[in-house]
Amino acid sequence: MLASATARTLSRWSRPACSVSSRSYWKLTRTSLPPRHPAERPTAEQLNEQSENFHQKDMIFRAERVKQPGLPVQVLMLTDVLGYGPRGQILTVRNPNIARQELILPGLAVYARPENIADFGPGVIPEDQLVMSTVRGRATMRTLLHTPLPLSLHHENPWTVTPEIVHCAFRRIQFQVPIEVIELPDTPISGPDPDKQGKEFLIHVTINGVERVPVRVVIHHLNPEDAKANRELGWQHRFREPLFEEQREALAMLPRPPISQKTAEKEGFRPILTQYQQWAERRQARLRSLIPPES
C-alpha cells in the first residue's frame, strides 16, 4: 500500500512543477493489536522474509491520506480568458492548483501582489467590480465551459436538434438548463446521419441573463437498447472534428476538462494525451499572444 502510494506520488503525472505544494499526511491505523507475549512476536528472519504466505496480522495497517485543502489565491489577469475575466481583472480562484496550471504557469495571469498590480499600470479592475450574476452562477459557468455535452439521438428515427432535446441532454449530465436560455446554431442540424456521428458543435447558454457561456456539444447516435451502457472511458477528452467549419477556431479555444491520472494510465490513451498536450500548448500560446507587449 505504502509502496504504491509512493510510486504514484513520484510518477511523472505529478511533477512538483505542475502542482502547488499541499500539506498532507498518511494516517496509519492498526487493524489488530500487536501480540503482547514476546514469544508471539515475529523474529527478524520472519520480518525480512518476502514470502507471499507470510502474513502477520499486527503488521497490517489501514492507510488513509489526509489532505489539507489549498488556500484560495488572488490573481491578476493579463489577458481575456473565458471563464475568468477580462484583462486587468483581479479575482480569487478557490483551487490554487487550477490557478497555477491554467493561469499562472501559461503566463495568462500573475499573482495579485502589490508589486504586480503597480507594474500593471492603469486598467486594474478590483474584484468587487467583477461583473457576475451570482458567485454560484460564475462557478457554474466555469464548469459548463469545461464540460462537453453528449447529445444522444436515435440511430434510426429522423430527428432535428431542438432546444428541448438539448435541455434533456443537459439533465442527463445533472445540469438544469431552462429551454429558453439555450441558443442553437442558425443552421438546423438533422439526422440520422453517419457523417455527423462523433462531431461537435457550439451552443450558447445564458446564466441568469448575464453570463453567456459557449458549450461544446458532441453528437452521438444512440441505440435505445444500449441506453444504459456506459460511455467509453475518456470520451470527453477525445478530439473531434467540428460540424461547422466556422466554429473550428472557437471550439479549439474552448477549455477542455483536465485529464485525471487514472484516465491517463489507461491502455490506449497515450495518443489522446499527446494530442491534449499539443492542444494545451497551442491554446496557451494563442492566449499569450493577445497580451499587450508592455505588460
Add this chain to the structure above:
Amino acid sequence: MLTLGRGVWRSACHAPMTATWGPAAVTWPVFFGSGFHTCAILERARRGTRERKAKVAIANKKKKEDRLRRHPPPLPDKIVLKLKSMGLPVTPKPLRADESNKSFATDDVYQLFRYCYQRYEFTEAVRMMRIHFSPEVLDRSDDLIYAKVEVNMKLPKQGRYMDEFNKYVAIVHRWDDTVLEKRICAFVPTEELEAEALAAGAIMTGGPELIQNIMKGRVDVAEVDHFLCHDELAATMRTMVGVLREKTPLKGGDSVGTNIKKMIQVFKSGMEVQVRKVKPSLVAPNEPDYAFAEIPIGKLTQDPEEMRANLDSALDSLLEGQSKKASGGFITRLILKLEDGPFYTEYSIDHPLLSDEKLRNHQKARSEQIQEPIRETTGS
C-alpha cells in the same frame, strides 16, 4: 447429588429383573429405592418463573434489536474491502433524499446535486418525459407512466411503524380498453341499496336470501371476480369462507364498507396497489419508516388531465384511514417515471396531498419574499 442422566434413571426404572418367589419365575419391573433423582424434569424452574424470565428475555432482545438498528456495528474490514472491490458503497445510500444541508436554487442554470431536487408541476413533468421518450431520442412514446409514491410509515407512538399493506384504487380514465371490467357481486341489506349497486355496475346483488342461495349452491358464482359486502351484513360473511374462499369479503378489508357505489366503482375498474418496504441489505439501509408504491396512471400519449385524475383518485384511496396524528405526514414524495427508465427521466412533482415541509416553507418564504440563506454542498 450425583446425576447419572435420564437414560440411567429410565433403565434403572424399567430394567426387567427376575424375581424368585411365586409359582414361577416372573419378570417384574423393580424400582430402586436409591433416594436420588436424575430426571431433567426436576432441574427446571417453576412455570411462573419461566414465563416471567421469558418475558424479560423477549423485551431485552427487542431492545437490543432496536439499539443495533439505530447504532449498527461497523462492518468487518474484509467485507469493507469486498464492497469496495465490487464498486458498492460501504455505507448504504439513504432511501430518502437527504436535503437537510441543501436549499433551493436561485440561479436558472445550476447543477442538480448541489441543491434540493426540483418539484415540477404535473403537466410540465409529463411534457419533459414526452421529450425524453420521443421517437427522436429514446423512442418509448407509448409506454406507461408510473407514479412512485414514497410514504411515511411512522405511527403516532414513538418507535412504532405500520406494516406493508395492499389497497384497491380506482382508475378513473382507463388507458387500455382491451382489459375487461371486473364482475362484482354486492351483498346489501335493503332494496334501495340493491338498485344503487345495480346502477353502479354490479352483475349480482342481494341480501340474506342471496347469501343462503350461494351457500346452498343454487347460484353459480364462478364468474364473479369480486364480492363486496355492506357493513350490516359483514357478520354473516364468515359462514361463506368455505364457498368463496380467498374472495370472501371480511371486515377490515377494502371489500366491506358503507359506500357501496364507490366500492363497486373501485373494484370494477380498479387495481391493487402494493405499499412495500425495503428489506435491509448491504446496499439498502434499515429504514422501517420508508415504504413506496408504484402506481400506473396512464400512457405517455394520454391527456395529462386524465392522468392527473387517476393520480388524485389513487392518492385519495391511499390516504383513507391513515392516522393524521403521525408526524411528517403520510405521502412524502411523488415521482413520475417509466418502468426501467433512466434516472434522469424521473421527475418529482408537487401535489396538494403531498406532505413536503421543505417545499411549503420555501413557497411561503418566496411569497413573503424573505431571503433564505443559500446552502449548497460540494457533492451529492
